[in-house]
Amino acid sequence: MIASGVQGNSIMIDRKEASAALSDINDMVRRVRQSRIYDLASQFMVVAGVFVIAGNLATYIAPRYALYIWPSINVLTIVVSGVVSTFDSRRTGLRSFDFRVFVAFVLFYAFGLLCTGVLGHFGPRQMGTFWPIYFMLFYCIAGLWFGRALIYIGLGITVLTLIGYFFITTDLFLIWMAMVNGGGLILSGLWMRWGE
Amino acid sequence: MAELDDVIHQPLRLRIMAALNALPVSIGLEFSRLKKLTGATDGNLGAHIETLARAGYVAVDKAFVGKKPQTTVTATATGRGAFARHVATLQEIIAASEGDQ
Numbered sequence: 001m002i003a004s005g006v007q008g009n010s011i012m013i014d015r016k017e018a019s020a021a022l023s024d025i026n027d028m029v030r031r032v033r034q035s036r037i038y039d040l041a042s043q044f045m046v047v048a049g050v051f052v053i054a055g056n057l058a059t060y061i062a063p064r065y066a067l068y069i070w071p072s073i074n075v076l077t078i079v080v081s082g083v084v085s086t087f088d089s090r091r092t093g094l095r096s097f098d099f100r101v102f103v104a105f106v107l108f109y110a111f112g113l114l115c116t117g118v119l120g121h122f123g124p125r126q127m128g129t130f131w132p133i134y135f136m137l138f139y140c141i142a143g144l145w146f147g148r149a150l151i152y153i154g155l156g157i158t159v160l161t162l163i164g165y166f167f168i169t170t171d172l173f174l175i176w177m178a179m180v181n182g183g184g185l186i187l188s189g190l191w192m193r194w195g196e
Numbered sequence: 197m198a199e200l201d202d203v204i205h206q207p208l209r210l211r212i213m214a215a216l217n218a219l220p221v222s223i224g225l226e227f228s229r230l231k232k233l234t235g236a237t238d239g240n241l242g243a244h245i246e247t248l249a250r251a252g253y254v255a256v257d258k259a260f261v262g263k264k265p266q267t268t269v270t271a272t273a274t275g276r277g278a279f280a281r282h283v284a285t286l287q288e289i290i291a292a293s294e295g296d297q
Contacts, residue, residue: 011200015293018286021210025283028214031233032225 037146042189043088044081045153049185051077052132056178059124060171066124070131078105108138125173129165132181133158153188157181201282203251208236208244213279216254216271224257224270245269253278 013021055073059066082102112134116122122130136154143150160180168176204213211234215225225233231241248254253275257268271279 011202011205013200013289015290018289018293021205021207022283022286022290024207024210025214028211028233029218032215032218035229035233 034147038149038192040085040088041142041146041150042193043084045185045189045192047080047084048077048135049182049187049189051080051182052185053178053182056128056174056182059128060174060178063124063171070127074109078102108134125165128173128177129161132161132177136161149188149192153184153192157184157188160184200285201278203247203253204279204282206244206247208234208240209248210282211236212241212244212248212269213253213271213275213282216269217276217279219271221273221276222270224255224268227267227269230269248275251275251278 051073055069058069062069112131115134116127116130120126136158139150139154139157143152143154157180161177164173164176164180204210212230215230215233219225227241227245230236230245231238234241236244245254245256249256252272255270255272257270259266259268
């Protein structure tokens, strides 16, 4: 077909125009998919951010209970993420939290505990640095597939965490972590939701 | 060869239909989200959604979320069918021209 335009009631287009239209369609599908992934990721980030702030502040106030605070925080993060995702799936039609996601969380924490408690005997500061960086590693990896925003967020929070580790040597490190890790996650989540 | 759908063929309407068809059945997109995705202005997007709604390709649902009005656009079964045929026709045009070469 070489003609381009409208003939009678039917539209005539050539190969180039058809290719352009298909490419436009693929681009929209990619954008919608990314938008839905960002939407979901932003919810998880806001939930995780709130709990990270709570965990760091609680540890700052009662450092002796850190051993109870952080496992509780992690369990709560998983449970609330699951609940939020279930409610949101009615709006988006996307079921994001299933058994595989739960297993992924379990493996994530199991490997982290193996590194921090068995292979290496990390102190509170090392724990407070390792977990956010470990978490952000997965953001960066996910970003390679699902959008650069996740890479920027992962790298940004990692750098800020390391700055805190090397330069804030007092207990204020926990406040710093509440701000840059917890606050960073919340702000990044909101940015992904409204700024994409 | 099947004919192209002249309602869907217009570039912005094609993008709207592509976006809505990328979602599961009965799930829609808010007007503001659709505007961001397509890069259209309010007036332009509204006019083209109306054209698609008149053709029965999309359903427009206006509701209040809190005190804010929210318009959600969803592809209908007719719209999904028409879009699938339109895409198939585009693919046929490309395949036919490859055969000619």
